[in-house]
Amino acid sequence: MADGASPEIGTRRERARADTVREIRETARRVLVTSGPEGLALRAIAREMGLSAPALYRYFPSREDLVEQLVADLYDELSDHLEAARDAVRPPRPGAQLLAAARAFRHWATTHHAEFGLLFGSAAQGVVSGDVAEGPAELAGRRFGGVFAALMAQVYLEQPFPVPADGELTPELQEQLEAWCAKLPVALPLGVMSVFLSCWIRLYGMVCMEVFGHLRFALADPEPMFESEMRRVASELGIVEDCSPPS
Amino acid sequence: MADGASPEIGTRRERARADTVREIRETARRVLVTSGPEGLALRAIAREMGLSAPALYRYFPSREDLVEQLVADLYDELSDHLEAARDAVRPPRPGAQLLAAARAFRHWATTHHAEFGLLFGSAAQGVVSGDVAEGPAELAGRRFGGVFAALMAQVYLEQPFPVPADGELTPELQEQLEAWCAKLPVALPLGVMSVFLSCWIRLYGMVCMEVFGHLRFALADPEPMFESEMRRVASELGIVEDCSPPS
DNA sequence: AGAGTGAGTGAACAGCGTTAGCTAACGCCG
DNA sequence: CGGCGTTAGCTAACGCTGTTCACTCACTCT
Incomplete structure (x- = not known):
């Protein structure tokens, strides 16, 4: 691809x-x-x-570059997986598609531990590197994030969910979100961006904790909790479609 | 200690x-x-x-055991840090203490990248090990989690926040939460446990993403977003105390 | 005083990423 | 078709890793 x-x-x-x-x-x-x-x-x-x-x-030129290429490949594979899950939703309502993509993300993560660890663990270049390396991995990572971002935008544009007004956000946060927004193709209210980040943090946190074993202190099987989180997030986004997993 | x-x-x-x-x-x-x-x-x-x-x-006996001991030490140090932040809150209201502990967690993470990576990254034993290893690291990790769990319980007991009734939870999730609850000293409504997990996921997700660099695609400085998340979580928990960071 | 225990050592093994220097095959051009 | 430059691949080697073995020396206890 x-x-x-x-x-x-x-x-x-x-x-x-x-x-x-x-x-x-x-x-x-x-x-x-x-x-x-x-x-x-x-x-x-x-x-x-x-x-x-x-x-x-x-x-x-080095093992590191090979690994970076591999990371890019894995991001692409993951993006394909998400897009396939998104496109398989009938009827194609953005809300249901967003949930499908989130479930596909968790599914891929739990069935591809090693790959997920390489992409999202600390083993990546993330821990130390201060500046944004513009390698192929970074590019593929952006594509991956874009899948969720686009779905989120569609959900909001189709049926706006409650979002904090610009004035409710800290000036510092407004500044950060504006800087990010400037890099994006479409402009959305800053509140939408903050809600998107918040939702993405919950999805990432949940899946990372499960895969990295940081949830075993509480849950033997994290899937019910994942579904519960998805339901909460969905209701925050005004997604009222059938929320039951496809299983 | x-x-x-x-x-x-x-x-x-x-x-x-x-x-x-x-x-x-x-x-x-x-x-x-x-x-x-x-x-x-x-x-x-x-x-x-x-x-x-x-x-x-x-x-x-091996490098792995040495690292595990180190992980345990770091968990203890982190727990001390959290408890110190908690105990420095005047007046000692649980809500403010929970927020202080959360901020202290982020502060420790951002000022101790290497240590945080060792504790919460994939480099730990988390990725593969299927069974719960009962080593000193696991024990110290439980103490760490206990700091937040205890504060959360205090917040709820002092002033209950809205929580899903048992009937609103999936039977599977009820089962998981009951199994966890049985291992805990005090019994709390299952809804409280689920809200605690949800909040912990958000805190963990936010801090992990920041430290591991998975937030740089959007935010140059994640602190305002962190404060925003804390505010949201606090309002969900009915915490109305002064939310401004101590700075 | 003699025996025993335990800390510490250097040498060695298998594996790692990486570099240097060489060989041999390949593609191109006259 | 012959020669030449490019390039893929090799072996050997360096310094690093975790780990084991056999050994020495000092301390402790009987």
Whole structure:
């Protein structure tokens, strides 16, 4: 999807190279799921595809770059998953679609622990890097976030839900939200942005806690709590459609 | 605090050993902050205290156990920090204390990135381990959670806030919450437990996203958003006290 | 005083990311 | 078709990691 180059382009060598790069990414993906984020070693990837480790340096300048490419691939895969769930909703009302995407997010996370850990855990570049690295991972991450943002906007535009007026927000928060809004394609009331962030925080928090095991102190099976949270969020957004999960 | 043994106890050797263990833990802590979670190497710890790496195996059976001990220490330190913030609130109304603890949590997280990453990131044992390991880290983690749980209970007992009735909860969720409630010292309505979890999810989600950099796509400075979230949560809990941060 | 225990050591193993230097095959151009 | 430059891949090596083994030395207890 992001690498949508027709296979007939470029010289023979360039095609072979592109194939190898693709194979490396697929193999890395496979090693990730079988060995976990900690076992994602260059040598393991090379071994898996019958290469020596230094050979990979012909294709990626360092392990970090390879991992970043993998992160981008995973974000894309996750985005595809969300969009598929969104588009499968009949009738296509934005509210139901938003809930479907949220459930798809949790489903993907719980069935792809290693991948989720790589994307959203602290192992990513997140902990320390101060400036916003404009790599492919960042780009793919934006696409992922955009899926939820677009749905949220549609929900609001179709049927506005109660939102704090600009005056109710702290001046500091207004400033932050305005700066963000300026980077977005469509302008929405600042209150909508704050509600979107709030909802996203709840979804992220819930799923992260479940996958990282920080909910086991209370719940053996977090799904009912997840559904409860979704219901609360949905009611805050004025979503009145059938909220029962598709199961 | 957790290791409250008087210094006069045990034989000479036992005291020396306890001192060394303590020194190892302190050194590990120091290495963690200077080199990050990835740089927390046995050899680095040993080097820092003029030892060879294998010497540490006299005190900890593996690096994993040392890290677990460190996690427990950090949980204790964080709990102390929260309790100090809680106890500094005058007058000591539970609502204001809960807010103070939440702010102290964020403050500790943002000023202790490496430590927070070790406690709450995916690098911990959380991603894979299926069963609940009853190590010292788990115990210290429970103490940490207990600070918030106790405050929440006090807030409710002093002035009950609106809470879903048992009948409004899914049977599955009721079951989960009852199982949890059975492990707790005091029994509270299931609705309170669900609201507590919901609030904790929001706090955890907000702080995790900020520290792990998953909020930079929107906010350069997440503090105003954090305060906004706290205000929302507080109003849900019927907390009407002065909500302004102490700054 | 002699035995035993335990702390600490260096050497070693397997694995990691990464670099350097080499070989051999490939594609292109005259 | 012959030669040349590019490039994929290799091995060897460096420094790092966690961990084990065999050993020494000092301290403790009988």
